[in-house]
Amino acid sequence: MTVADGAVLAQLMAQGASAGADLATLRAIAEEAGELAAARALARLGLDDAAAAKDMAELRDLLGALRDAKRSVWKATMGWVMRIGGALLLTGLAAKFGFWDWVI
Structure with a gap:
């Protein structure tokens, strides 16, 4: 224009x-x-300018990569929380049922 x-x-x-x-x-x-x-x-x-479409496509790709990275971090964090929770649960069960000597 x-x-x-x-x-x-x-x-x-x-x-x-x-x-x-x-x-x-x-x-x-x-x-x-x-x-x-x-x-x-x-x-x-x-x-x-003529490069605007390319710039917008690159920005969309960058935002997509950022969303994927945030999703991966969230999944990894939740995985670690679940593993730690499971380990604590098993440790608590072992202590409750008298297998504390095996834990240490």
């Missing part, structure tokens, strides 16, 4: 004001305004 696209919106607005806006003109105004706003937002974010 360029500055000339803003001129299209201005022309549509003038047409709507002078001739009375019909439904087609209002739709065209809304569409042009939306496209212009989206282009400005992408430009402000620095995503208005």
